[in-house]
Amino acid sequence: MPAHVLILGGTTEARELAAVLAARPGVRVTTSLAGRVARPGAVAGEVRIGGFGGAEGLAAWLRERHVDALVDATHPFAETITANAARAAAATGLPTVVLRRPGWRPGPGDRWHPVPSLTAAARALPGLGRRVLLTTGRLGLAAFAPLTDLHFVVRSVEPPDPPLPPHLDVVLARGPFTSADESALLRDRRIDVLVTKDSGGVATSAKLTAARELGLPVVVVRRPPLPRGMGAVGDVAAVLEWLEGRGLGRT
Incomplete structure (x- = not known):
């Protein structure tokens, strides 16, 4: 057998x-x-x-x-x-x-704000910027729904589930993305701060490189x-x- x-x-x-x-x-x-x-x-x-x-x-x-x-x-x-x-x-x-896969580690020039959860990520956003790129997936966005003064751009493979922030644009896309792709998205959408989970690996790390090159803060949700x-x-x-x-x- x-x-x-x-x-x-x-x-x-x-x-x-x-x-x-x-x-x-x-x-x-x-x-x-x-x-x-x-x-x-x-x-x-x-x-x-x-x-x-x-x-x-x-x-x-x-x-x-x-x-x-x-x-x-x-x-x-x-x-x-x-x-x-x-x-x-x-x-x-x-x-x-x-x-x-191994988790990410900040390097020279990174402006990371590590947090333990999506709820903590939402609490960390006020003061970091008004236009936020969320790359945390389509689930769990209810944590950001109370932030009515911020504008969110959510990128996911499929449409996110409600409840959602009131000021929201959805970008439906499947990676992997290059650093040039990520830089263009951050610039075109006038993003001030990136929120992501520590997924690790190289396939989804280009956004971190782009944020570093543009000098943007990154709120990183630590792994459980x-x-x-x-x-x-x-x-x-x-x-x-x-x-x-x-x-x-x-x-």
């Missing part, structure tokens, strides 16, 4: 890992997607869409499908599914690892901590090494 690996996906790294594992003999790979994006990118191997029904539902799915290893490769801010994965792993005793006992690695190669160390996914 092939080794069955479940990937909790939705990131570029999850797709890369699925492609590598699907090409290996003796490995069955299933990627689970939350279903929040209407047209997700192509994923190798088996794909399931939707939630499991909490930690208990995930644990039951892992047992019923005879999963041998669980890889949480969700977005660093997908707190609920990561917490459910931790509880399901504890309940089943299944080998589990978190794949998280991982659940206790959950180990993390920083790239696909490290996950493959972790799997092979457990006799899974060998070439």
Whole structure:
């Protein structure tokens, strides 16, 4: 029977890992997607869409499908599914690892304002500028709805969910974007301050470079901590090494 690996996906790294594992003999790979994006990118191997029904539902799915290893490769801010994965792993005793690209670090010339949450980001905005570019995704914008004196530009793949700030422009676009793209957006929209989550990686870091070059302040929402006992690695190669160390996914 092939080794069955479940990937909790939705990131570029999850797709890369699925492609590598699907090409290996003796490995069955299933990627689970939350279903929040209407047209997700192509994923190798088996794909399931939707939630499991909490930690208990995930644990039951892992047992019923005879999963041998669980890889949480969700977005660093997908707190609920990561917490459910931790509880399901504890309940089943299944080998589990978190794949998280390294977070960003400020460099010379950066004007960062680190905050712990979107609510804290909203509280930090008054005094930093009147025109705000939000690149925090389409969810959670209710935190900014009370800021009636500011004008927001929200960039997301799909239209954001209400409640929303009253003065709002929506830019529907899918990255990755170059530094030139980001600089043009910041200039064209006359942006004073950028708000973003610490997603990490290079694919979405061009906006930080553009903000630095233009001398703009950046409110950076820090990542939530991982659940206790959950180990993390920083790239696909490290996950493959972790799997092979457990006799899974060998070439």
